[in-house]
Amino acid sequence: MNIDNRLRSIVIVGGGTAGWMTAAALGRFLTKDGQTRVTLVESDAIGTVGVGESTIPQINIxxxxxxxxxxxxxxxxKATFKLAIEFRDWERIGHSYHHPFGPYGLxxxxxxFHAYWLKLHAMGEDDDLGAYSLQAVGARQDRFMRPNGQANSPLGAIAYAFHFDAGLYARFLRDYAEARGVRRREGRITSVQQDGLNGHVTSVILESGEAVEGDLFIDCSGFRGLLIEETLxxxxxDWSNWLLNDRAVAVPCASGGSFSPVTRATARPAGWQWRIPLQHRIGNGYAYSSAHISQDEAAAYLLSHLDGEPLAEPNHIRFKAGRRKKSWNRNVVAIGLAxxxxxxxxxxSIHLIQVGISRLLAMLPDRDxxxxDIDRYNRVMAFEYEKIRDFLILxxxxxxxNDTPYWDYLREMAIPDYLADKIALFESYGRIFRENEELFxxxxxxxxxxxxxxxxxxxDPMVDVMPVEELRARMADIRTVIxxxxxxxxxxxxxxxxxCDAMA
Ligand SMILES: Cc1cc2nc3c(=O)[nH]c(=O)nc-3n(C[C@H](O)[C@H](O)[C@H](O)COP(=O)(O)OP(=O)(O)OC[C@H]3O[C@@H](n4cnc5c(N)ncnc54)[C@H](O)[C@@H]3O)c2cc1C
Structure with a gap:
């Protein structure tokens, strides 16, 4: 057995959210004793995708x-807090609901709790599921606080996340990582060198001719996947038969409208629009299917559905739904959009970056x-992506x-077996089971x-064990406490x- 066969050099390619989150985590755990060098290469000329501002509570971890x-x-x-996502016009135009963080009732x-609510609902006595979630009620009333530690109170367990400015987040993490020894190299990578025998990446070559060598390369180069795809x-x-949207147009606007701790997702004729309130502006975008609406129409639609003056030119982004078949291949691990x-x-998506980092730390290789270990990493990541995919398709x-061909296609499309089974089980007795550690x-x-x-x-027939009067009383108590x-x-x-006022 080799003693201390540790990685000597890790190179992160890309300085977007994925690159700097990875750099911060490696800086936190790996660079302390100076044995492993961590270098991040990024190109200001290429820039980052520049979006990605809404998170889920796991970011607190x-x-x-x-x-x-x-x-x-x-x-x-310049962040704000987030308690829920509000979905408008998804089930039908004019209908809305919150997907709150944290559980309903108890x-x-x-x-x-879900089973009891379904019984009341079946009896025609309750339609307002949100009234049983403190996060949903707080979201509706534009209220927020952090959990106060109180046991036996919903206030002790408030689940929350953040909306933040993606550029400022990367900058913040860069300062953190550089303070812990991560080195940054500015420059465009123009070619990649590989070992002739095992195909491992040995170095990336910058426009200046400088070679940055490493044992492990983390590809955070965005959609193109400079190492994981273009090289390896x-x-x-490809999952675009289920997730039709392949373009987005994003534009920030001046603050206006509500300041609720909520990401709003509004279904549109050929996609959906997001609204993310920050302290200094609102992030907006229209994710759409290019088969159903043109780029110019999507931009015009978005610009006519903002709560304030646009603050920049629309940013057009192309993408394809799916995942890399191997996100770890040889000595390259892809994290983020790559x-x-x-x-x-x-x-x-930011959560999937976090999962990629934590699984990599759990399975960090040495130079062998x-x-x-590589296979296990790929299996775990495939599971994460696929289960999220099915939740999105739902x-x-x-x-x-049924107002546009876009929605007609989606309503009628065949869906993956896992999702079909989950829906069938729910449509039977309203039961839902979490599969292993699936995110949602x-x-x-x-x-x-x-x-x-x-x-x-x-x-669930177990619910009938509780007398109806007791059920009504207990459910009313929960609503009152919330x-x-x-x-x-x-x-x-x-x-x-x-x-935490950024504007003061
Ligand atoms: C429209 C849209 C909306 C989104 N909204 C959300 C959201 O609300 N919440 C969420 O969790 N996620 C969201 N995401 C996802 C989120 O934006 C990404 O997960 C996150 O930004 C990570 O991006 P990245 O770092 O992988 O790639 P990028 O930001 O594209 O960074 C790539 C980096 O690689 C560098 N690079 C590339 N090629 C080279 C080269 N040849 N030489 C040197 N450097 C190079 C670039 O300079 C850059 O630094 C959204 C994504 C899109 C497309």
Missing amino acids: FNRMLGLDENEFVRRT DMEAVS HSGFE AGFMEPLESQ FRQP HFKATSR NDTSWFSVMVGQGLRPRGY ARSAEVMPDHRAFIRDH
Whole structure:
């Protein structure tokens, strides 16, 4: 056995969100003793994708891992807080629902809360699922606070995430990483050198002629996948038959309208529009299918559906839904857009960066690069992407919209077996089970299934053990506790002003 066969040099290619998140994590854990050098190469001339501003609560795990001060992080990235996603016009035009973070109500007598709600709903007595979620009620009322540590109160377990400025986030993490020894090289990579025997990447060559050598290369070069695809030809699994949107147009606008702690996703004739409120502006975009609307029409549509004056020219972005068949190939690991992308629905992409980093740290190789570890990494990442994919497809499939050919296609399309099984199980007795560690748990699936108009034929018979009067009383109690708890939460803007105002 080789003793201390550690990696001597890790090269991160790309300085977008993926590159700097990876650099920050490696800086935190690997560079301490000076044995492993970490270098990040990026090109200002090429730039970053420049979007990606809405997150999910798992980002708090990443921030804690780095030991960030949250108020400083919010100030530096001009961030706001997020309690939910609001879906408008997805099930039908004029209908809306929240997909909140955190659970609904509470499980009782070993039966899930969802089952009790479905019974009340079947009896025609309850339609407002959101009233059982503190996050949904807080979102509706533009309120926010962090969990206050109180046990046995929903206020003690508020789940939240952030909206932040992507450029400022990368800059913030760059400062963090450079302070921990990560070196940055500016320059466009013009060619890649490989070992003639095993095909491993040995160095990347910059326009200046300088070679940056490494043992492990992390490809964070964005959609093109400079190393993972253009060099190693790892292959791409195309999911665009289910996820039709292949373009986006993004434009920031001046603040206006509500300042709720919510990402809004509004279904549109040929796609959907996002609205992400930051402290200094609102991020907006229209993700659309180029087969159903032209670039100019999409831009015009977006510009006529903003809450404030546009602050920049529209940024047009092309993409294809899918993932790299191998996100780890030889000595290259792709993270971020280089590894795959599904449209920004449900804000999962930055999370997938985080998963890629944490799985890589869990399976960090030495200079031997053993295949069982590589295979395991690829299996785990494939599982993560596929389960998220199916959750996203649910939003397009479960709809009664029939106003455009785009929605007609989506409503009628064949779906992956996993999703079909999940829907069939729900339509039976309303049951949902989380598959291993899939990202979206049963609360998320329940929220979106109910929000998109799916209803089961029956409910879990275990629910009938509780007398109806007791059920009504307990459900009313839960609603009251949630409503009273929400009253304690301050206004979202006031909370930011008091704790982490970037504009002061
Ligand atoms: C329209 C849209 C909306 C999105 N919204 C969200 C969201 O709300 N929430 C979310 O979680 N995610 C979102 N995402 C995803 C998110 O933007 C990305 O996951 C994130 O920005 C990571 O991008 P990246 O770092 O992989 O790539 P990029 O930002 O493209 O960075 C690539 C880097 O590689 C460098 N590079 C490339 N080629 C070379 C070369 N030859 N030489 C040197 N350097 C090179 C570039 O300079 C750049 O630094 C969205 C994505 C899109 C497309």
